[in-house]
Amino acid sequence: MSEAATALSFAPGPVTMETEPVLHLSMQQALNRALDEILADHPKTVIFGEDCGRLGGVFRITDGLQAKHGEERVFDTPLAESAILGMSVGLAMAGFHPIPEVQFDGFAYPAINQIVCQIARMNYRSRGTLPMPITLRVPSFGGIRAPEHHGESLEALFAHVPGLKVVSPSTPHDAYHLLKYAATRPDPVIFMEPKSRYWQKGPVVVSTATPGQAMLDAGMDDGGSLTGARVAREGRHLTLVAWGAMVARCLQVAELAAEDGIDVEVVDLRWLKPIDAEALARSVGKTRRAVVVHEAPLTSGLGAEVAQLITQHCFQTLKAPVERVTGFDVPYPSGDLEDEYIPNIDRILFGIQRVLEYRRG
Amino acid sequence: MSEAATALSFAPGPVTMETEPVLHLSMQQALNRALDEILADHPKTVIFGEDCGRLGGVFRITDGLQAKHGEERVFDTPLAESAILGMSVGLAMAGFHPIPEVQFDGFAYPAINQIVCQIARMNYRSRGTLPMPITLRVPSFGGIRAPEHHGESLEALFAHVPGLKVVSPSTPHDAYHLLKYAATRPDPVIFMEPKSRYWQKGPVVVSTATPGQAMLDAGMDDGGSLTGARVAREGRHLTLVAWGAMVARCLQVAELAAEDGIDVEVVDLRWLKPIDAEALARSVGKTRRAVVVHEAPLTSGLGAEVAQLITQHCFQTLKAPVERVTGFDVPYPSGDLEDEYIPNIDRILFGIQRVLEYRRG
Amino acid sequence: MTTKPVLAAVDEDAAPLTHEQLRELYSLMASVRRLDSAAVAWQRQGIIPGYAPQLGQEAAQVGSGYAVDRTRDFVFPTYREMGVARAMGLDMVGYMSTHKATWHGGMYNPLESRFAPIQAVVAGSVLHAVGWAHGQTLSGKPDGERGVAMTYFGDGASSQGDVHEAMNFAAVMKAPVVFFIQNNGWAISVPTERQVAGGSVAARAAGYGIPSLQVDGNDVVAVHEATRSAFAHCRAGNGPVVIEAMTYRRGPHSTADDPGRYRTLEEERLSAGEDPLERFKQRLLSEGVADTAFFARAQQQAQDEEEAVRTGIEALGPRPGAEMFSLVFQEPTPTLQSQATAWRKESEHV
Amino acid sequence: MTTKPVLAAVDEDAAPLTHEQLRELYSLMASVRRLDSAAVAWQRQGIIPGYAPQLGQEAAQVGSGYAVDRTRDFVFPTYREMGVARAMGLDMVGYMSTHKATWHGGMYNPLESRFAPIQAVVAGSVLHAVGWAHGQTLSGKPDGERGVAMTYFGDGASSQGDVHEAMNFAAVMKAPVVFFIQNNGWAISVPTERQVAGGSVAARAAGYGIPSLQVDGNDVVAVHEATRSAFAHCRAGNGPVVIEAMTYRRGPHSTADDPGRYRTLEEERLSAGEDPLERFKQRLLSEGVADTAFFARAQQQAQDEEEAVRTGIEALGPRPGAEMFSLVFQEPTPTLQSQATAWRKESEHV
Numbered sequence A, B: 001m002s003e004a005a006t007a008l009s010f011a012p013g014p015v016t017m018e019t020e021p022v023l024h025l026s027m028q029q030a031l032n033r034a035l036d037e038i039l040a041d042h043p044k045t046v047i048f049g050e051d052c053g054r055l056g057g058v059f060r061i062t063d064g065l066q067a068k069h070g071e072e073r074v075f076d077t078p079l080a081e082s083a084i085l086g087m088s089v090g091l092a093m094a095g096f097h098p099i100p101e102v103q104f105d106g107f108a109y110p111a112i113n114q115i116v117c118q119i120a121r122m123n124y125r126s127r128g129t130l131p132m133p134i135t136l137r138v139p140s141f142g143g144i145r146a147p148e149h150h151g152e153s154l155e156a157l158f159a160h161v162p163g164l165k166v167v168s169p170s171t172p173h174d175a176y177h178l179l180k181y182a183a184t185r186p187d188p189v190i191f192m193e194p195k196s197r198y199w200q201k202g203p204v205v206v207s208t209a210t211p212g213q214a215m216l217d218a219g220m221d222d223g224g225s226l227t228g229a230r231v232a233r234e235g236r237h238l239t240l241v242a243w244g245a246m247v248a249r250c251l252q253v254a255e256l257a258a259e260d261g262i263d264v265e266v267v268d269l270r271w272l273k274p275i276d277a278e279a280l281a282r283s284v285g286k287t288r289r290a291v292v293v294h295e296a297p298l299t300s301g302l303g304a305e306v307a308q309l310i311t312q313h314c315f316q317t318l319k320a321p322v323e324r325v326t327g328f329d330v331p332y333p334s335g336d337l338e339d340e341y342i343p344n345i346d347r348i349l350f351g352i353q354r355v356l357e358y359r360r361g
Numbered sequence C, D: 001m002t003t004k005p006v007l008a009a010v011d012e013d014a015a016p017l018t019h020e021q022l023r024e025l026y027s028l029m030a031s032v033r034r035l036d037s038a039a040v041a042w043q044r045q046g047i048i049p050g051y052a053p054q055l056g057q058e059a060a061q062v063g064s065g066y067a068v069d070r071t072r073d074f075v076f077p078t079y080r081e082m083g084v085a086r087a088m089g090l091d092m093v094g095y096m097s098t099h100k101a102t103w104h105g106g107m108y109n110p111l112e113s114r115f116a117p118i119q120a121v122v123a124g125s126v127l128h129a130v131g132w133a134h135g136q137t138l139s140g141k142p143d144g145e146r147g148v149a150m151t152y153f154g155d156g157a158s159s160q161g162d163v164h165e166a167m168n169f170a171a172v173m174k175a176p177v178v179f180f181i182q183n184n185g186w187a188i189s190v191p192t193e194r195q196v197a198g199g200s201v202a203a204r205a206a207g208y209g210i211p212s213l214q215v216d217g218n219d220v221v222a223v224h225e226a227t228r229s230a231f232a233h234c235r236a237g238n239g240p241v242v243i244e245a246m247t248y249r250r251g252p253h254s255t256a257d258d259p260g261r262y263r264t265l266e267e268e269r270l271s272a273g274e275d276p277l278e279r280f281k282q283r284l285l286s287e288g289v290a291d292t293a294f295f296a297r298a299q300q301q302a303q304d305e306e307e308a309v310r311t312g313i314e315a316l317g318p319r320p321g322a323e324m325f326s327l328v329f330q331e332p333t334p335t336l337q338s339q340a341t342a343w344r345k346e347s348e349h350v
């Protein structure tokens, strides 16, 4: 996977995709548009979940899709997450490509049995005869001052489950292309949408063929444009690794650090399983220092995996142990305390400082 | 926490506890005896689950307890794990100390919603007014050539959940004392029993007061005898970190390595949350090399957390990146392939070799 | 709709409600209505970030909550039971603080209030009620002295597997539980007819051998009497009861919801039926139980109360961040303590 | 016990079973009985590590499995449905390989067999049946051509929340699903009366507006006719049906179980009732459908078949370790590929 390819395809904007139209969309609009195109292009796709149909979902991601594609393709279910995922298994066995939604991250827990024991294993159990082309959309992470269980980060759990793939976009452009890509794969993908980013707009290069897809379809390497991490900002002194809503925050931090002459590279991991270890090695091989940032609690979070992968690949050149700036080992708190819990700019800057000031004794 | 104290209290045998009787028990017997004593000493304790009563559990851990303590204290429930854990919450709110069982690791998944969203959070949600003194016993890990879902390792999942504590004994002695300790704590503990070790016998220093308990009761540090890791074998060249059934395997590996002049230290982590980072730092600070071994899949497994904690504490002295020898990122396979999946002696030896031969470039 | 009592032991000895009790029920409903409408306004004014109104469910909530004996019973709510809380005499600033985003479970003391923390997982607490109730049986108290657990959930929540497991467990163990369903016609945008196969949650009870009552949830007296019978049945050691109060969610699902996307105003008008508060008022007037002066006083009280609660809510500051760490465990862990220390250092440093 | 047909559309047009069909049913039951007893013996002999016998459930399994149309229907078993598999004509070496610990789901092709992989999570596949069945509706086939899903589970499994969610979903969506419960009196050591509140799983169906049949599960013809009616009901677009076949688990839960710990031989004798195989034999004899020569042939065939399956099972070697990696995904990941490479290197090196 070449650096050039990585740089090329996901830096959104007309420079890279001259012939494709560029729209200015929010992530909600980008996801909605992606689903609309998927439904149009793939007749076996069905979308369902709680309030996905008439209401268009509590976040309006499926807005208008039922009216346009009919009640058979886009429908409301009764209120039971285990059933939503369990029925996805049966639909997949019958040849459909289900795109179920759980309304909020915290309500994936009632469905964990079906996700872990069924969706993730059916292909294996059936020796490849019953693939599970299921894309589970999970509005994820915190930051919107919501009630309890509406701000959870389940990536470490999902990434640990054999048989699942896990992805989280950080921009409208990625949201559009990664969803189109995920929903047409033959394996189950957990699609974690950073709900605090639903409404921010950004450029989206829309295309009927998702970039990289053509290469993948031809059995070629896509250079990581769809399947790998993305360098969201180049830098020389230190790498910040993040995903979801933390990418935008890390980019802010990088701007602040630049004022102090610290040139921070920001890697948007995108795929949380499989993790693009090469991209991590490439970045930290250059910067020799890394901080990984996530909203989930520290202990046994995905940051440990990322840190260990970096250490494994860059042990010889690493100037300091990889730092983790994460949520604390506490239940996600109520709105008033949210800003204390989620890694804020200050805490990330402190983490950077610890790494930069680290001295071998 | 002093090294002396750690060495003292959990090296089983008459040397350390001269006045206490030493029995030769299997882990199954040790756990059964512990439960019997807990029921006798703590009138608010109740034990329940599928087949726990008349049958005494499929592993006979609760054998004879219903006959002795009555059907109100030890009872069978209908077949529903979410209900078993959900009713534990209500019993705890009513002042009981529930010790529920899920029959096998893989059947904890249907109860994850109640474990994560309720058991782990009720103390927090209620601002400390509704503690959850629940000890969930989970026969865990693989190695017994059982059907699907009967060989899972859920420690990474549990350890990531704020509000839970997680422990796994590796010897009959520890099983006895750790269960007695866990079951009398005011916080929820997931007690992971290595089912492949149920039938091996070992010395158990039985005592009405669990060692260290008196110190803890008096508000003193117990030196980690109950709450920390245990050095299962002292060594100078490299530290193997393990828990559950992998401890015995690592001790075997250490004997083999010793034949080649490699002196391996084996640390039995015991508590998987909170992790005894000091004990890890102490050991690897000395040996300067570490391999962590677990049965769970590699990616986002607890090995990543352990490796990152070691790297964080010992970065300056570490001679090689911490290695992980673990299960693969595949669903736990059927009996015939079990030995290929679980870290075997060869794979652990290869891991040791990689660390010992690591050269800075 | 009629109340269909199929209980083994209906509480026939119970005296009819006195005039004073009827007036108290009305006053409670009036308070609840006022506080509920106020909370919606507070959200618009930016005083609280969100709220889930119970408009139209006053009779179901007050009528049932009024049957609870706070010396021994325990209530397990979801997130829309403000009227139950008020009927049980909770500290309403403590209750409302959850909507201020002060603390997820609310700031009231659940143990003293006999009202479990507010619960955002639908059907999340139904099993807790079963465990708590079984604890009453295990505690060895005589039948008459044991507490009863009452769990509140909605038509939507009834689809969750936990509800089935709870009913089965309760029936097998003969646990003293009242399953109180408020069938308010909607689960966010999904109407009952596409949610509850067979049309009635109460009808499910028979399959477990549990007696059930389907009651007009907009008639506070009917609700109260049904609940009282259910409690008597439970206290007599006869096991659980299911009550389904048929009512209507007159407002949006929450202040973030836009019902216009899934139902018309005309549909609302037709389905909502009579306003439970107005209906009860007319009855009290026509039966001579209360006069206009009483209603004016009740209104004034409700208003005073609302103002007091608003003052309390406005005065609520954020909780100290240290509570994030200190309230996780009864016995804190070293890891968490060092995280708390690092947090304190970094926040003070800024 | 009597069959209580409460279906909206009983399959009245269906012709009664011919003599040949009756004899085929018997042959199937005899084969199943023989293979089942053999598997227990194989476990004792160390040929397979474990097995879950279906002794006594032959009528329930063969009678229902015989109603499946393999050109369009699909069956979702749990782990004790060997008799259904045999009645549906599965490759029995492939089926039995799960008990040899060759591959968890079995080595047969589930798609071609129309028999989903063996399932160790009780109630795990009940929802899959609902999804698959809803897929039939979505596929837009005319009523008569759409497939029916049949899901098998036990009295114990009926306590799981997923069963409730499945029945509710199926009824709301009118999905063509037959919920086939084998109520064999036990879930490991727990008898039905402490498992199934109300005493009957079929009785639960009414709560969802689903028609149900409780049938004598030891009468193969009754089971078959009930199943056939249920399929006709589903095919006609009338939605799901619940069938509860009342039978008895005559053997241990599995070869690792010791029923002596929770029931006496006397209790077994009293509760098990008549042996379904012997009972059917007597009926065929008395009705002149089959003679002793037929039974001798059936026995011989069963024996030959058993030997062939044993030979196949004994010949089954372990699967290549590489399958652990290659069968996880349709599109393998780089991480997994490098793990496979490392595994290969290390195992070859040894």
Ligand SMILES: Cc1ncc(C[n+]2csc(CCOP(=O)(O)OP(=O)(O)O)c2C)c(N)n1
Binding pocket: A050, A079, A081, A103, A107, A110, C080, C120, C121, C122, C153, C154, C155, C156, C157, C158, C184, C186, C187, C188, C249, C253
């Ligand atoms: C397990 C779970 N899934 C989804 C949600 C999101 N959600 C919140 S309220 C609601 C509808 C609940 O409807 P109902 O039970 O009828 O209660 P009502 O809102 O009418 O009081 C949903 C889907 C949730 N809170 N919990």
Ligand SMILES: Cc1ncc(C[n+]2csc(CCOP(=O)(O)OP(=O)(O)O)c2C)c(N)n1
Binding pocket: B050, B079, B103, B107, B110, D080, D120, D121, D122, D153, D154, D155, D156, D157, D158, D184, D186, D187, D188, D249, D253
């Ligand atoms: C979800 C789940 N919990 C627990 C188990 C362990 N277990 C295996 S079989 C069984 C009893 C099942 O009883 P029933 O459903 O009546 O089926 P039967 O064994 O009688 O065929 C139990 C508890 C399991 N397999 N799955």
Ligand SMILES: [Mg+2]
Binding pocket: C154, C155, C156, C182, C183, C184, C185, C186, C187, C188
């Ligand atoms: Mg509702």
Ligand SMILES: [Mg+2]
Binding pocket: D154, D155, D156, D182, D183, D184, D185, D186, D187, D188, D249
């Ligand atoms: Mg059974």
